[in-house]
Amino acid sequence: MYIQTSWLGEFFKHSLLLAGAVVVLLPFYLMLSYSMKSPAEIETNTGGFFGAQQIMTDNRCVKVGNPEEDCLKRPIVYNYTAAFKEAPLVRYMLNGVFVTVSIFIIQVIIALPCAYALSKLRFWGRNVVFGMVIFCLLIPVHAIALPLYIMLAKVGLTNTYAALIVPWSISVFGIFLMRQFFMTVPDDLIDAARMDGMSEFSIVWQVMLPTAVPALLAFGIFSVVAHWNDYYWPRVVITGNKDLMTPPLGLRMFKSDMDGNEYGPMMAATTVIVLPLVIIFLLAQRRFIEGITMTGMK
């Protein structure tokens, strides 16, 4: 059915959407732009998006006592090298990768069998257990942060990778999401696997896991983004050891280390931290669609 729309309505709709887009995208625009500009350009707000990229003098480099001709740099090079030099950004990022990947793997290892049992096995009290899973979705992290912290402190796990990983190892959201997906997997497939002689354990890993790739990718995006960007929990459990800092925490350290107006290197660091997420998302998005078309059910 074709609906006649007035141009005024369309105009209103689009301007609203554009305004929304500006609110969301402007910070990213500024981040990218500042990461390429010289301090002077940032201060005076000149140079457009890329900045003029005129050779500038690195004041710090001069202060340390180097001859001035050795301290001439393009702003973009200066910002990005400073970002990596001033703080152990690579270390933070590796920490971030280790923590988020560990969390995701453990979450999958726990969520898949749970979801399988909740969706495909008949046992007494199944609905009650599922109700509890749903209930757990309602509990905010911040509400249980203090008891969790105390527990971790008692067993002496604060300031370790374990403190960053263990509290997130069971994802009720993951269990819920996978359970909903498994509900759509035909029972015949599982029965066929049983007739072929697979154990329930092999069914989970050899039949359900491969068919659930699209759903796992969706869950992976949620999980990785949430824990890569998490500032709150690392801030609580990583109190002294700078070697364990994740990118968002590191960024904070980085900021306080720098001179007040060194926005360029800071924005460069932020860009570097955001970049992996954007890349992962773009890759996963393509795989996501592939995954859906790959499943040849029915």
Next chain:
Amino acid sequence: MASIALSRVTKSYGGQSVINGVDLDIHDGEFLTLVGPSGCGKSTTLRIIAGLETQTAGDVSIDGSLVNETRPSLRDLAMVFQSYALYPHLTVRQNLITPLRLRDLNFWERFPLLGHLVPSRRAKMAQIEKEVQLVSETLKIEPLLARKPGQLSGGQRQRVALGRAMVRNPAAFLMDEPLSNLDASLRVHMRAELSALHKKLKTTFVYVTHDQAEALTMSDRIAVMMDGDLLQLGSPEEVYQNPQDIRVAEFIGSPKMNILPGYCDELGNITCAGFSLDGTLEIPSPGPVSVGFRPEHLTLTEPNADQSLAGKLTYKENLGSDVFFHITQEGIEGSIIIRAQPLISTPQQPGDIIHCTPVPGKPLVFGPDGQRLDFKALAQSGTSS
């Protein structure tokens, strides 16, 4: 090859009974079809044989040994599912290898990566590859081996599902409506192929369908199930010509049997729709009865013939090889269907009053409880069967 026996098998879900004590002996090497309308318990019966469901009471035995507690995979049966249930992430070849790999390789030989280092694996895998090759040649699916199920047509998936069942060389095949997802012409084609396959393999086939045509064309014996009961077990001819229950009579045969209300007197003579049948009941059961006529057992006659059944033609269905006349008569619910040769049929038009008589000896009489009553045609009619 195996015989399968069910004895007094019942199944109920939360107090609701879906199978009420089924006794069934499936002979070694026979093609037995469980047929019935949806929800009659036929699929559940098959799943109980497979071990995918546990019966509430009763025994299942395969080749004489009780398998009540045996896991599905250890019963040595293979199942073909309606939705084919192929592993969507594996190629056709891997789909065919999987059941053999699980049966023939031990835990260490199946272990990812490390399994390749186990010395005994190589010979076993070669044997498996050979068997897969053999089956794919039989089913002519060799060109598809590298594809995934998603890239196959319905008919091709059907073959692969059959192949996955065949590679294991099982004691019996269980098939749960395997043809119902195929289009009509392919279904007819696959019927013949399945029959041929059964003759070739000489293995027991237990086939579940709601399509009575499939049951009649392929089976050695048919088991008609309804409402959780096994109503009749017999050869296709017997079930068609000699149904023991009015529900079987109505279910088997297309178009379905005409059932007319009749009345039986003290002597066992039956009157129905204004004329009396040429025969009597062996044991008279005075009172109302139901009389069944197959459409092909009614013949068109001249209006003045005595003992004819008259009705108004409402619809003429021309199938080319046959013409079905739908006629209605006052006082009778629904329409009566008559099957006729197309040459005979031409002049009548909807709205005409037409007459027909039953072929002597063919009417079937059922009591008020739906059970078949022993009706004997009169000897002098000469055509009693």
